[in-house]
Amino acid sequence: MVSQAVRLGVDIGGTFTDVVLEKDGASVSTKVLTTYDAPEDAIIHGMHQVCQDAGVAPAEIGQIIHGTTLATNALIERRGAKTALVTTKGFRDAIEMRTESRFEQYDLNLELPKPLLPRHMRFTVSERVNAKGEVMIPMDRAEVEAVVGQIAEAGFISVAVGLIHSYLNPAHEEMVRDVLAEKLPNVAVSISSEVSPQMREYERFNTVVANAYIKPLMASYLGRLEERLKTEGVNCRVFLMHSGGGIISIQNAAEFPVRLVESGPAGGAVFAAHIASRYGIDKVLSFDMGGTTAKICLIKNQTPKTSRVFEVARTYRFKKGSGMPISIPVIDMVEIGAGGGSLAHVDAMRQIRVGPESAGSEPGPACYGRGGDRPAVTDADLVLGKLDPDNFAGGTIPLHANSAQKALTDHVGDTLNMDAGEAAFGVAEVVDENMANAARVHAVENGEDLSEFTMIAFGGAAPLHAGRLCEKLGMDRLIVPPGAGVGSAIGFLRAPFSFEANRSVYMKLSDFDADVIRSLLLELQSEAAGFVRTCDADSRILSEFKVYMRYSGQGWEIPISLSEAQALSPDRDVFQARFEEDYSKLFGRTVAGMDVEITVWSVNATTPPEHVTPVGTLKEGSLALSIGQRQIFDPALGAFSDASIVERKGLSPGQHVNGPAAITETETTIILPNSRAAVCQPDGCIDIRKKV
Numbered sequence: 081m082v083s084q085a086v087r088l089g090v091d092i093g094g095t096f097t098d099v100v101l102e103k104d105g106a107s108v109s110t111k112v113l114t115t116y117d118a119p120e121d122a123i124i125h126g127m128h129q130v131c132q133d134a135g136v137a138p139a140e141i142g143q144i145i146h147g148t149t150l151a152t153n154a155l156i157e158r159r160g161a162k163t164a165l166v167t168t169k170g171f172r173d174a175i176e177m178r179t180e181s182r183f184e185q186y187d188l189n190l191e192l193p194k195p196l197l198p199r200h201m202r203f204t205v206s207e208r209v210n211a212k213g214e215v216m217i218p219m220d221r222a223e224v225e226a227v228v229g230q231i232a233e234a235g236f237i238s239v240a241v242g243l244i245h246s247y248l249n250p251a252h253e254e255m256v257r258d259v260l261a262e263k264l265p266n267v268a269v270s271i272s273s274e275v276s277p278q279m280r281e282y283e284r285f286n287t288v289v290a291n292a293y294i295k296p297l298m299a300s301y302l303g304r305l306e307e308r309l310k311t312e313g314v315n316c317r318v319f320l321m322h323s324g325g326g327i328i329s330i331q332n333a334a335e336f337p338v339r340l341v342e343s344g345p346a347g348g349a350v351f352a353a354h355i356a357s358r359y360g361i362d363k364v365l366s367f368d369m370g371g372t373t374a375k376i377c378l379i380k381n382q383t384p385k386t387s388r389v390f391e392v393a394r395t396y397r398f399k400k401g402s403g404m405p406i407s408i409p410v411i412d413m414v415e416i417g418a419g420g421g422s423l424a425h426v427d428a429m430r431q432i433r434v435g436p437e438s439a440g441s442e443p444g445p446a447c448y449g450r451g452g453d454r455p456a457v458t459d460a461d462l463v464l465g466k467l468d469p470d471n472f473a474g475g476t477i478p479l480h481a482n483s484a485q486k487a488l489t490d491h492v493g494d495t496l497n498m499d500a501g502e503a504a505f506g507v508a509e510v511v512d513e514n515m516a517n518a519a520r521v522h523a524v525e526n527g528e529d530l531s532e533f534t535m536i537a538f539g540g541a542a543p544l545h546a547g548r549l550c551e552k553l554g555m556d557r558l559i560v561p562p563g564a565g566v567g568s569a570i571g572f573l574r575a576p577f578s579f580e581a582n583r584s585v586y587m588k589l590s591d592f593d594a595d596v597i598r599s600l601l602l603e604l605q606s607e608a609a610g611f612v613r614t615c616d617a618d619s620r621i622l623s624e625f626k627v628y629m630r631y632s633g634q635g636w637e638i639p640i641s642l643s644e645a646q647a648l649s650p651d652r653d654v655f656q657a658r659f660e661e662d663y664s665k666l667f668g669r670t671v672a673g674m675d676v677e678i679t680v681w682s683v684n685a686t687t688p689p690e691h692v693t694p695v696g697t698l699k700e701g702s703l704a705l706s707i708g709q710r711q712i713f714d715p716a717l718g719a720f721s722d723a724s725i726v727e728r729k730g731l732s733p734g735q736h737v738n739g740p741a742a743i744t745e746t747e748t749t750i751i752l753p754n755s756r757a758a759v760c761q762p763d764g765c766i767d768i769r770k771k772v
Contacts, residue, residue, distance in 0.1 A: 085103060085104060085142065086101065086102070086103045086136055086140050086141050086142050086143075087101070087102045087103075087141070087142060087143045087144070087145070087573055088100070088101050088102075088127060088130075088141050088143070088144045088145070089101075089102070089144075089145050089146075089347075089566075089569040089570060089571075089572040089573045090123050090126070090127075090144065090145070090146045090147070090569060090572075091146075091147045091148070091344050091347060091566070091568040091569040091572065092114055092119050092122065092123070092146075092147070092148040092149060092150060092344070093114060093149055093344060093370045093371055093372060093568075094114065094149055094153065094370070094371055094372030094373065094419070094421070094438060094440055094441075095113070095114060095370065095371020095372055095419065095420065095421045095438070095439075095440050095441045095444070095540075096111045096112065096113060096114060096370065096371055096441065096540060097111070097112050097113070097114045097115075097119070097122035097123060097126055098110075098111050098126075098565070098566035098568065098569040099111075099112070099123065099126030099127060099129070099130050099566070099569065100130070100563065100566050100569040100570050100573065101127075101130040101131065101133075101134050101136065101141075102573055103134055103136060106134075107563060107570070108130045108133045108134040109130060109563055109565070109566045109569070109570075109747065110126050110129045110130050110133070110474075110566075110747075111126075111473055111540065111565060111566065111747055112125050112126045112129070113441040113442075113444075113477075114440070114441045115441075116440075116441075116442060118304075119148070119150060119301065119305075120301070120304055120305045120308045123146075123305065123308075124308055124309075124312060127141075127312070127314075128312075137313070138312050138313050138314045139313040139314065139315070141314050141316050142316050143316050143317060143319070144309070144314070144316060144317075144318045144319070145318075145319045145320075145321060145327055145572040145573060145575070146305075146318060146319070146320055146321065146572070147320070147321035147340075147343035147344040147346070147347045147568060147569075147572055148320075148340065148343060148344065149343075149344050149372075150297070150298065150301060150340075151294050151298060151337050151338065151340040151341045151343075152341050152342065152392060154293070154294045154297055154298075155196070155290055155293070155294065155341065155392050155404060156392065158196070159297075160196070160238075160293035160294045160296075160297055161237050161238040161268070161292070161293060161294070161295065161296040161297060162201075162235065162236050162237050162238070163196070163197055163201065163236060163237075163238045163239065163240060163289065163292045163293045164197070164201050164202070164203060164231050164234070164236040164238075164239045164240070165197050165201065165202045165203065165239075165240045165241075165242060165285070165288075165289055165292075166203050166204070166205060166227060166231075166239060166240070166241045166242075166243075166256055167202065167203070167204055167205075167241075167242050167243060167244075167285065168204065168205065168207060168208060168243045168244040169204040169205060169206045169207075170204070171204070171244060171281065171285075172199070172202045172203075172204050173199065173202075174281050174282055174285055175195040175196075175197070175202075175282065175285050175286050175289060176194075176195045176199070177282075178192060178282060179282055181401050182401075183400060183401030183402045184402075193402060193403065193404065195286075195289075196286075196289050196290065196293050196404070197240075197289055197293075201234075201236075203227045203230060203231065204227075205219065205220075205223055205224055205227055205243075205256070206220065206223060207219040207220075207243060207252050208244060209243065209244060209245040209246065209248065209249045209252065210245060211245055211248070211586070212248065213245060213248030213249035214249070215249065215251075215252075219251075219252045219255050219256075221255065221259065224255060224256055224259045225259055225263065228259050228260055228263045228264065229263075231260075231264065231267075232263065232264055236267065237266075237267060237268065237296055238267065238268040238269075238270070238292045238293065238295055238296050239260055239264075239267055239268070239269050239270070239292060240270050240271075240272070240285075240288045240289045240291065240292035240293075241253045241256045241257060241260075241269065241270065241271040241272065241288065242271075242272040242281070242284060242285040242288045242289070243256075243272070244281060246271070246272055246273040246277075247272070247273055247276075247277035247278055247279060247284070247583060247584045248584070248585070250271070250273035250274075250277075253271040253272065253273050254271065254273075256271070257269050257271050268292065268295045268296050268299070269292070270288050270291040270292040270295060271288065272284045272285065272287070272288035274336075275287055275288045275291045275336060275338065275408075276288060276407045276408060277582065277583045277584065278388070278407050278582060278583070278584045278680055279584035279586070279679060279680070280407070282405070283389055283405045283406075283407040284407055286404060286405055286406070286407075287338060287405075287406050287407045287408060290338050290341075290392070290404065290406055291336060291337060291338035294337050294338065295334075295335075295337055297337075298333070298334060298337035298340065299334045299337075302318075302320075302330055302333065302334050303334075305318065306318060306330070317329075317330075318330045319577075319615060320332075320333035320340055320343065321340075321343040321344070321346060321347050321571075321572050321575060322339040322340060322343055322346070322409075322578075322579075323339055323340065323341055323342040323343055323346050323390075323408060323409070323410040323411065324339070324346065324386065324408070324409035324410055324411065324578065324580050324684070325346045325349060325350050325384060325386070325411050325575060325578070326575055326576055326577060326578025326579065326580075326684075326686060327572070327575050327576065327577045327578065327615060328577070328578075328579060328611065328614075328615065329611075329614045329615045331614065332579075332611055332614060338406060338408060339408055339409075341392055341406060341408075341410075342390070342410055342411070342413075342415075344568050345368060345373075345375040345377075345411070345413055345415065345568070346384075346410070346411045346571075347567075347568035347569065347570075347571035347572045347575065348366065348368040348375060348377075348538060348539065348567050348568040348571055349366050349368075349375075349377045349379065349384040349411045349413065349571070350384070350571040350572075350574050350575045351538060351561070351567045351568065351570050351571030351574060352364060352366035352368075352377070352379055352384075352536040352538070352567075352571075353366075353379050353382050353383060353384055354571070354574045354690070354692065355536050355559060355561050355765065356379055356382045356534075356536065357382040357692040358692055358693065358694060358695045358763065359559070359694075359695055359697065359765075360694060361382075361534050362380060362381050362382070363379075363380060363528075363532055363533045363534065364378075364379040364380075364382075364533060364534050364535070364536055365377075365378060365379075365519060365523075365530060365533045365534070365535045365536070365553075365555070366378075366379055366384070366413075366535075366536055367515075367519075367535055367536065367537045367538075367539075367542050367546055367549065368537075368538055368539040368542060368567065368568065369418065369419060369420070369515070369537075369539045369540075369541040369542035369544075369545060369546075370419050370420070370539040370540055370541060370542075371419045371420045371421045371438070371440070371441070371540060371541065372417070372419040372421055372422070372438040372440065373415050373416065373417055373418065373419050373436075373438075374415070374416055374418040374419060374515050374518070374539075374541075374542075375413050375414070375415045375539075376413060376414050376415075376515070376518055376519045376522055377411060377412070377413035377414075378412075378522065378523065378526055378528060378533075379536075384411045384412070384413075385411070385412040385526070386409060386410065386411055386412055386639070387409075387410055387411075387412035387639075388407060388408070388409055388410070388582065388628070388639075388680065388682070389405055389406070389407045389410075390405070390406055390410045390412070391403030391404060391405055391406070392404045392406055409580040409582065409682070409684070413522075414518050414519075414521070414522045416435065416436070416514060416515065416518050417435030417436020417437070417438065418434060418435050418436075418457070418511050418514050418515050418518075419435075419438060419457065419541060420445070420456065420457050420458040420461070420540060420541040421438040421439040421440055421441075421444065421445055421456050421457070421458065422434050422435035422436070422437070422438050422439075422456060422457050422511065423435070423437045423438065423439055423454050423455065423456050424454075424455045424456065424457070424460070424488075424491065424492055424507045424510070424511075425454075425491055425492070426491070426492055426495045426496060430495065430496065432492060432496075432506045432507060432510045433510070434457065434507060434510045434511040434514060435511070435514070438456075439452050439454065439456045444456075445457075445458040445459050445484070445487075446459050446480075446483045446484050446486070446487035447459050447462050447469075447479040447480050447481065447483050447484040447487075448477060448479070448480075449478070449479075449480045449483060452487075453483075453486075453487055453490075454487055454491055455484070455487040455488045455491050455492060455503070455507065456487075457507065457508070457511050457541070458479075458484075458541070459483075459484035459487055459488055459504070459507075460484075460488065460503075460504035460505075460507040460508045460511075461504075461508065461541075461544055462479050462481055462484045463481065463484050463485055463488060463500055463501060463504035464501070464504050464505065464508060464712065464713040465710055465711050465712035465713055465720065465723070466544050466712060466713075466742070466749060466751050467479060467544075467749060468710075468742075468744065468749070469481055471744065473746070473747070474746035474747070484500075484504075485500035486500075488500045488503040488504055488507070489503060492506065492507065501713070504713075505713060505715065505718075508545075508548075508713075508715065509715055511545070512545055512548050512549060512552065512715070513552065515545070515549060516549055516552040516553055519549070519553060520553070527665075527666060530553050530554065530555055531553075531554045531555060531556075533555060534555070534557040534558070534559060535549070535550055535553075535555050535557070535558045535559070536558075536559045536560075536561065537558060537559070537560050537564065538560070538561060538563075538564040538565070538567025538568075539564070539565070539567060539568070539748075540565045540747060540748050541748070542560075542564065542748075543560050543564055543565075543748045543749060543750040543751065544748070544749055544750075544751050545751075546558050546560065546750075546768075547739070547750075547751055547752055547753045547755075547756050547768065548715055548716070548751075548753060550756070550768075550770075551716055551753060551755060556769060556770045557767070557768070557769050557770075558756070558767075558768040558769075559765050559766070559767055559768070560750050560765065560766045560768065561763075561764070561765045562763070562764035562765065563747075564747070564748055564750075565745070565746070565747025565748035566747060574690055576686045576687040576688065576689055576690075577612050577615040577616045577619070577686065577687045578612060578684055578685060578686035578687070579608045579611035579612050579684070579685055580608060580682055580683070580684040580685075581604040581605075581607040581608040581611075581682070581683055581684075581685075582604070582680055582681060582682035582683075583600065583604060583680070583681055584679055584680050584681075585600060585678075585681060586677065586678070586679055587677070587678045588632065588675050588676070588677050588678075589652055589655060589656055589675060589676045589677075589678070590675050592650075592652040592655070594649075594650045594651070594652075597647075597650040597681075598648055598649075598650060600681055601625060601647050601648060601650075601681060601683060602648065604681060604682070604683040605623050605683045605685065607683075608623070608683050608684060608685035609621050609623070609685040611685070612685045612686070612687065616687055619687040619688065620687070620688055621685050621686070621687060622685070622686050622687070622688060623644060623683055623684070623685055623686075624641070624683070624684040624685075624686065625641070625642040625643070625644060625646070625647035625682070625683055626639050626640065626641050626642065626681075626682040626683075626684070627639075627640050627642065627655070627678050627680070627681055627682070628640070628678065628679050628680040628681075628682070629655075629659045629676055629677065629678050629679075630676070630677055630679065631671050631674045631675070631676060631677070632674060632675045632676070632677055633674075637677075637679050637680065638659075638662060638663060638666060639662075639682075640655075640658050640659050640662055641658075642655075642658065646658070647683075655676075655678075656676060659676055695761060695762055695763050695765070696762065697761060697767065698733055698734045698759060698760075698761055698762060699734075699759065700734075700736040700757070700759050701733075701734030701735055701736060701759070702734065702735055702736070703735070703736060703737075703738075704726050704730070704731055704735040704736060704737045704760070705726070705730065706724040706725060706726055706741075707725050707726065707727055707730075708724075708725045709722050709723060709724055709725060710722075710723060710725060710742070711723070712740055712742060712751065714740055714753055714754050715753075716753055716754065716755060717754060721740050721754065722740070723739075723740040723741050723742055723752075724737065724738075724740070724741040724742070725741070725742050725744060726741055726742070726743045726744070727743075727744055727745070728743050728744060728745040728750070728766070729745065731743075731760040731766075732760065733760055733761060733762045734759065734760065735759070735760050736757060736758060736759045736760075737752060737757065737758045737759075738752075738757045738771075739752030739753050739754050739755065739756045739757060739758075739771075740752060740753060740754045741758075743758065743766060750766055750768075752768065755770060755771055756768050756769065756770060756771060757769060757771050
């Protein structure tokens with residue numbers, strides 16, 4: 081019997097697939113290695129494990145919420161479908177010319193990333209719509225049919241359509257789609273006026289190309305997943321986490337797979353925001369470190385910061401501007417190639433470098449004993465005593481210290497005249513400094529001081545490194561929640577059903593038209609609510625309104641949130657005041673006498689957030705019982721020290737642990753440096769603070 085009370089959260093990562101089952105408020109979780117060739121295999125394997133542990137039959141599962149890195153990986157690895165782009169004559173090379181921005185200004189040998197589609201896969205049609213949405217050159221159907229004939233002859237299986245100013249007038253894009261549907265019914269089609277109806281053709285064209293590029297792959301995967309689940313007796317609906325922090329139906333996910341990029345990290349940010357709400361913390365740095373990447377996100381007032389453009393596959397030391405811009409609603413975070421599987425090497429300047437290349441799950445770090453011979457961060461953690469080789473992943477993956485030592489010596493130590501321990505220390509410090517630097521830059525870009533923030537750490541590797549990160553960043557408080565090792569998957573189960581609709585309509589405040597604004601926002605509200613209704617037909621739907629504004633002549637906008645009353649009863653003075661208020665917070669001043677422009681309008685429809693029960697924080701009580709000791713390296717001291725080993729499941733609320741210590745559990749280990757002490761809170765969170 082299907083029970084809506086039994087829910088499954090699944091997060092496919094680059095190394096592990098995390099599975100969480102919730103029933104009657106209790107949860108069971110597991111981590112299994114990701115199966116690249118058939119990702120659904122790992123899901124089924126993990127599902128059976130948690131069902132067995134919870135005493136639940138798979139047929140009882142009432143809802144599955146799924147997030148995945150498959151879309152991101154397909155874009156990074158360039159293994160999408162054979163895709164064509166149809167665009168306006170004269171704009172064939174827009175996705176290759178990019179913008180005038182140079183992400184490394186003084187590099188004379190700068191190499192820009194190659195576009196997803198080479199020039200011979202881009203086709204043009206003679207049409208033109210101007211910046212007001214007026215047709216200047218009508219579309220010739222015969223010309224479209226000729227282009228479609230070329231696409232058919234070349235054997236493309238997916239087509240992206242991106243025409244100039246189609247976000248204002250989509251008629252020409254829709255005609256191309258209709259001809260493709262008529263002539264090539266088995267070819268997948270994506271049009272930019274639906275995928276990303278926003279100004280700036282480079283970002284819009286790139287987004288629709290990315291959507292078309294991964295659409296057949298994701299449709300095939302999602303179809304296989306549904307069939308496998310039915311074969312296992314699971315007949316509930318499957319939903320997907322999207323990059324904006326909400327949940328959409330599997331049908332919408334298959335149609336707009338580009339919205340799944342960053343879906344896993346978005347779940348982690350939702351998880352951290354939920355913990356922040358329980359503790360009433362207004363400033364949080366979310367730190368999610370898995371097997372392949374580390375993700376850092378700022379959360380203020382229990383809400384993750386969002387953006388409408390982000391980059392995938394940065395190619396130049398993760399520098400902003402060196403990646404592939406995707407113009408969709410997304411939780412704003414910085415992601416770097418620093419995970420447990422990130423590989424270390426010594427460069428030509430005899431410096432240790434870590435990432436972005438990862439060992440993944442096949443073969444995995446050297447210590448996995450699965451054929452890997454290059455040192456990963458996990459190998460360094462093992463040699464430094466942070467991991468118990470006999471109890472990694474609940475004992476399901478035995479670790480081989482000799483293999484880790486050999487890999488570190490062969491690839492780092494011999495070059496730098498270090499032993500395995502020194503090489504491991506170097507690798508760990510480099511990866512920790514990489515993550516700390518990414519957090520510093522992200523905070524500075526947002527005008528924040530991290531010393532005022534609390535870190536919430538999750539992901540299989542984050543609790544191993546979070547204490548050291550807090551030392552580096554000058555942060556006094558760290559919280560590691562229950563289920564930290566599978567935090568993103570838990571976040572999926574906390575997320576609301578939501579969908580954000582947006583559109584570019586240029587308007588100056590000097591030309592403010594309340595009737596046009598009201599009509600546009602009502603239309604967007606209806607569109608967004610329609611997507612949510614495909615997931616949940618009964619719940620109340622809330623609307624969040626946002627406009628993107630700038631001073632005339634500026635190159636980029638800032639998001640301005642409006643209440644429903646402010647949005648649907650628009651007043652010019654209110655819009656001006658809200659803009660100046662937020663602009664002053666960001667830049668410290670306003671610009672007198674300058675007109676203000678609105679470029680993008682957005683409405684996010686969402687079901688009400690899950691009720692949060694506040695947690696009363698406990699102070700230090702009795703000392704927790706240690707089950708033993710082992711030598712763990714403390715980088716702040718530069719030496720190994722005797723550390724207490726404490727089992728997390730044995731901790732009672734109020735019990736405390738003094739560093740140096742390791743708090744162990746099935747899916748991760750919390751490393752307490754000598755500078756920190758921890759208290760177990762009533763909800764099971766480990767509250768770690770700097771010793772006084």
